[in-house]
Amino acid sequence: MKVLILFATIEGQTGKIARFAQAEVEALGHETVLANADDPMELTFHDIDAVILAAPVHERRHPQNFEALLSVRKDELAARKVLMLSVSLNAAFPEGRDEAKEYLVEMKLRTGLQADTEMLVAGAVRSSQYDYFATQVVQHVVMRNREYDANAEEHEFTDWDALKAGIDGFLAQ
Numbered sequence: 001m002k003v004l005i006l007f008a009t010i011e012g013q014t015g016k017i018a019r020f021a022q023a024e025v026e027a028l029g030h031e032t033v034l035a036n037a038d039d040p041m042e043l044t045f046h047d048i049d050a051v052i053l054a055a056p057v058h059e060r061r062h063p064q065n066f067e068a069l070l071s072v073r074k075d076e077l078a079a080r081k082v083l084m085l086s087v088s089l090n091a092a093f094p095e096g097r098d099e100a101k102e103y104l105v106e107m108k109l110r111t112g113l114q115a116d117t118e119m120l121v122a123g124a125v126r127s128s129q130y131d132y133f134a135t136q137v138v139q140h141v142v143m144r145n146r147e148y149d150a151n152a153e154e155h156e157f158t159d160w161d162a163l164k165a166g167i168d169g170f171l172a173q
């Protein structure tokens with residue numbers, strides 16, 4: 001099977017998740033194509049059997065260029081098996097999962113995306129890359145009173161085992 005992994009990333013964690021997905025898909029004996037939503041001209045669905053989409057949530061939305069691509073390539077996506085990985089910090093917390101799900105529901109309403117499998121994937125706090133505004137948003141809006149070390153350069157919440165299991169299950173469908 002040939003699998004397209006199409007991702008968007010702002011601080012890098014979803015890029016890391018996309019590369020992990022690529023390694024896992026290849027370990028299972030499939031061919032992959034890794035595409036960044038920032039380079040839409042490179043994107044082709046020719047010969048692609050399945051698609052793994054991965055995008056982070058910033059201020060309650062997935063990146064606009066990623067959403068625009070999903071809207072424009074809606075028919076090509078609908079003709080293939082699709083796994084959507086929605087990466088956010090709310091996904092890391094049991095009481096945040098409903099909100100994490102809302103980001104995805106709203107994105108699907110805007111883009112018309114229909115995924116066969118969806119996963120809410122916990123992202124990371126990357127304090128070393130934030131400007132003042134991002135620091136304030138992450139500390140006071142997203143993380144609120146949740147436990148993490150705001151002084152650490154990076155705090156990764158991604159559950160790699162769960163992600164691997166999700167990808168394996170999707171490809172076995």
Ligand SMILES: Cc1cc2nc3c(=O)[nH]c(=O)nc-3n(C[C@H](O)[C@H](O)[C@H](O)COP(=O)(O)O)c2cc1C
Pocket residue numbers: 008009010011012013014015056057058059060061087088089090091100122123124125126130133134137138142
């Ligand atoms: C400015 C900013 C806004 C964010 N907004 C949200 C949000 O509304 N909800 C949420 O669950 N996570 C939010 N996050 C957390 C990101 O989804 C998380 O850090 C993710 O790992 C980012 O992925 P990326 O490194 O691929 O950009 C925000 C992060 C930043 C820096």
